[in-house]
Amino acid sequence: MIWVTTAIVVVKTVILLLGSGITYIAFRAYRRTGTPSLRALGIGFGIITLGALLAGIAHQVLSVSLEMGILINSILVAVGLGIILYSLYLERG
Template identity: 40%
Template sequence: MSDHIPLVVIALKTVTLVVGGLITYLAVKASQRTEIDGLSVLAVGFGIITFGSLLAGVVDQLLRVDSATALVVENTLTAIGFCLVAYSLYVTKRQSLPE
């Protein structure tokens, strides 16, 4: 495989990191403002997804591990993050129900 990274991949990873970081930041701020536990979990979920994208690039480019390993790292963290996002929606729904 070529060591050359297409510019479009770099651009898309940058967008992923910026937007993922923004979503994480906004979820943290909303959690602090509203004190809804589900928003905290949502922030952690999006943070893990974003971190997974960053870590995969680091593993692939800086540590010179094979691309398959980097892909496994990224997809594992993405799956964990999405599980947390789904859980956060469940927790938030349960908290909003009348007692």
């Protein structure tokens, strides 16, 4: 089962890199335009990325169960998606 642990670390690293890139680009766009929806979009993606990072750290470093790591990740993904939905609503209004 060591390959599963390695695969989780690799995928979480890819999520961290991609999510950080999206968050950075959204915040740069917000600073350039001052559009509140872009700020909310960046925050949403940042929270989703944070969820992947915290779940990985909790499972690998703090020896939290895989189920608890998934719960942590899922809660932060749900919050992040809610903020992204809000950012799209702001853009519409």
